[in-house]
Amino acid sequence: MSRRIGLLGVVAMFVAARSELARAQVSSGSQDVQIYAGELFGDRLTDTPLSGRTPRLDDSVTFGGRYTYYFTNLWGVQLSAGYSPSRAGHAPGGTDDLGLTTVDLDVLLNFTPGYRVAGHPFIGYTVLGVGYAWANLDHSALAIAGTTPVTLADTNGCTANIGLGAKYYLRDNVFIDFDTRYRYLSKLVSDHGQGLNTAETTLSIGYQF
Numbered sequence: 339m340s341r342r343i344g345l346l347g348v349v350a351m352f353v354a355a356r357s358e359l360a361r362a363q364v365s366s367g368s369q370d371v372q373i374y375a376g377e378l379f380g381d382r383l384t385d386t387p388l389s390g391r392t393p394r395l396d397d398s399v400t401f402g403g404r405y406t407y408y409f410t411n412l413w414g415v416q417l418s419a420g421y422s423p424s425r426a427g428h429a430p431g432g433t434d435d436l437g438l439t440t441v442d443l444d445v446l447l448n449f450t451p452g453y454r455v456a457g458h459p460f461i462g463y464t465v466l467g468v469g470y471a472w473a474n475l476d477h478s479a480l481a482i483a484g485t486t487p488v489t490l491a492d493t494n495g496c497t498a499n500i501g502l503g504a505k506y507y508l509r510d511n512v513f514i515d516f517d518t519r520y521r522y523l524s525k526l527v528s529d530h531g532q533g534l535n536t537a538e539t540t541l542s543i544g545y546q547f
Contacts, residue, residue, distance in 0.1 A: 395426065395534060400420055416445075523536060
């Protein structure tokens, strides 16, 4: 009798675990929040050398948060905000701190709904969206572009991103998310600023509800 009760207990635990994993699948109206950290890979800040050097946005850590709302199990919208405490390398007068803040609104498309790895949901996805970026250069700097004096100062601009990622559910509604994105920034400095082609790789932990 005790063996039967034990067996029934094991079966009940297995069914409960399966049902919790089933609830973890993305569905219409489900939402999730994430916090992430990773690496931002920079690019040149200006389209021409200033005082014989070409300033650039240095590689740096990045961190932030994301909120996603799903209209179906296949697609949803994602709002995200991030910050990178980067530096302006090779700037006139020496390297200077350049903080970068971004806010994005993306469309997210799941391409592996219902797929499992080791019994846990595994969801691959792609994202595409636009947003706005704020640069915060610690100090303005005087420089020479050819023979013309210019002032290197921060500015704000538009941004766009596209990327791929994957979510793996650890238990219940908790998951980890690996994400890599190409990000275009219109410009971050005022004089002779150019569009930047950057990339971000992040790892996050999230909760679905």
